[in-house]
Each structure stands twice: as C-alpha cells, then as structure tokens.
C-alpha cells in the first residue's frame with residue numbers, strides 16, 4: 001500500500017476518536033463543552049453504540065485522573081508543569097484543564113500531529129470564540145499549520161522521523177522547558193508506528209528532560225489472541241496496520257515500553273480492570289442509568305484488549321514516585 005494512503009488511513013482514526021468522544025458527551029457519560037467545536041457538523045452526528053460510549057468513558061476518566069494527579073503533584077511541589085500530547089488529533093483535554101480547577105498548575109500544553117490534522121485544528125480554534133478565548137496571546141504559526149500562544153502550542157510533525165528532526169526543531173527550550181515536570185500523553189498513537197520509532201521518541205524526552213518525567217500510553221494490546229486477531233483484520237480492511245502492538249502480547253509486557261528506555265517505574269491496567277476497581281462506584285451507578293447494555297461479556301472482552309500504561313522517571317523517594325491510578329475506595333473524583 002502506498003505510504004500516503006496508509007498515512008491518510010491513520011489520520012482518519014482521529015475522526016473515529018473525536019466522534020466517539022462527541023457521542024459519549026451527547027449521551028452524558030462525559031462533560032466536555034469543547035468537543036462540539038472540533039467536530040464538523042457535530043449536531044448531525046449519530047451516537048455510537050453503548051459499548052463504545054462505555055469504553056470512551058472508562059478511558060477518558062482514567063486518563064483524566066492520571067493527568068489531574070500530575071497537576072496536583074506539581075502544585076503540591078510548588079511548581080507548574082507542562083504536558084506534551086503526541087498524536088493529539090482533535091482532543092480537547094487542554095481546554096478542559098485550562099478552564100478547570102487545576103489550571104494554575106499548567107505552564108504549557110503542547111500538541112503534535114501530522115500537518116493535515118494540525119491545520120484543521122488550527123482553523124477550528126481560530127473559528128471558535130470558545131476555543132480561542134482560552135489561549136493567551138495567540139498567533140498562527142508554521143504557515144497556518146500551527147498555533148503559538150503563551151499557554152498552548154499546536155505543532156505539525158511526523159513523529160516517526162528521527163526525533164532530532166521531528167521534535168528538536170519544534171521544541172526549543174523556550175517552548176518546552178527542560179527542567180519543569182513534564183507529562184507525555186500518547187492516546188492511541190504509538191500502535192500505528194514501528195516500536196523502534198516510539199522508543200526513539202521516548203528516549204529523546206528521557207535524555208533531554210532533567211525534571212520529573214511521566215508518560216501515559218493508551219492503546220490496544222493482546223492482539224495475538226482470537227479476539228485480537230479480529231480487531232487487526234477489521235482495521236486492515238480500512239488500510240490501518242498496527243506495527244506498534246507486536247511487542248505487547250500480555251499485561252506483563254506493557255510496562256517494558258517505559259522501563260526499557262530509562263523510566264524508573266511503570267504500571268499497566270486494562271480498561272476492564274479500571275472499570276471494575278478504579279472508577280468511583282457513584283460514577284458507575286450514574287452511567288448504568290444512561291443506556292441499556294445487555295452484552296456485559298462482550299463489553300468485558302473488548303475492554304480487556306485496551307490498556308493504560310504509565311511510567312515515571314523520578315527519584316522513588318520523592319512524591320512523584322506515588323503518581324499513578326489509585327483504587328476507587330480512595331480515588332478522588334475530579335468535579336470539574
């Protein structure tokens with residue numbers, strides 16, 4: 001398959017992610033006043049199946065929790081932090097943080113994606129008062145393919161290229177401080193690239209950043225079993241291949257993504273585990289009333305093939321060593 005077609009198919013996965021988020025918001029699983037400004041003709045989009053809405057709810061709630069804990073830890077250490085979202089697509093997390101309870105803990109939020117995606121997002125931001133009002137001193141950059149502002153940067157880059165070209169050019173120290181606590185987000189991105197390329201990206205940050213470094217990866221795994229093979233075939237029919245999944249056939253393999261490139265600790269949980277033990281009961285009860293789901297076994301099978309893995313590079317004795325998801329009995333639901 002020509003590379004251009006394969007990349008177009010990868011970029012289309014952003015439309016899926018954005019429509020899934022919109023659907024979960026329309027059906028009241030999630031609150032997100034910004035998503036409708038990033039999805040064309042949002043009011044005409046049909047909702048997704050309940051199973052997809054629940055998956056989107058579990059994934060978003062858990063990643064939000066990890067991100068808010070990072071912001072809280074920064075604040076408790078008396079510092080602000082920066083977040084770099086790679087393959088950010090039409091994600092709205094920056095706007096939710098910048099208008100939420102932890103906004104003062106955020107120094108900068110940086111998003112990278114293919115230029116075709118960042119051009120569309122830059123246009124949507126310029127068109128929407130709600131989105132642009134959250135940015136400070138905003139300017140269009142990179143010939144219309146990016147956005148520069150005091151608290152948010154949108155940058156066009158193919159992160160499969162060697163990091164010294166793809167990242168170093170875009171992330172000078174006046175945009176990405178080498179010393180502030182830095183959280184890297186890869187939400188359903190690395191699975192589309194060769195494992196060597198994603199390891200090179202992670203290593204670049206490990207070598208460059210001197211402050212606490214955290215990272216969150218969300219993606220499918222365990223694709224070697226019969227259900228996983230069906231997922232692979234379905235995506236192949238849409239010209240999408242998943243070279244990044246090969247090294248991760250099991251739960252045990254997931255943390256090695258981080259520990260093999262210099263992170264000091266890492267953990268992984270499936271969405272099935274997270275739904276069972278890491279989402280507050282009040283939230284589970286609330287969403288149980290939203291839609292009828294009779295296929296619980298099927299839901300659990302799907303959720304068992306998606307995982308959130310997080311890694312940290314910081315001295316373990318410091319408070320950063322405690323960063324991670326916490327079981328629901330002690331979990332704090334952010335009321336933003």
Ligand SMILES: C[S@@+](CC[C@H](N)C(=O)[O-])C[C@H]1O[C@@H](n2cnc3c(N)ncnc32)[C@H](O)[C@@H]1O
Nearest residue numbers: 011013014017087088089113114158159160187
């Ligand atoms: C499934 S979407 C996820 C979008 C967003 N992270 C979310 O969860 O809503 C995958 C995104 O990764 C981006 N992506 C994939 N490979 C990339 C690469 N080599 N360089 C930059 N972006 C890439 C795609 O363009 C797409 O926007």
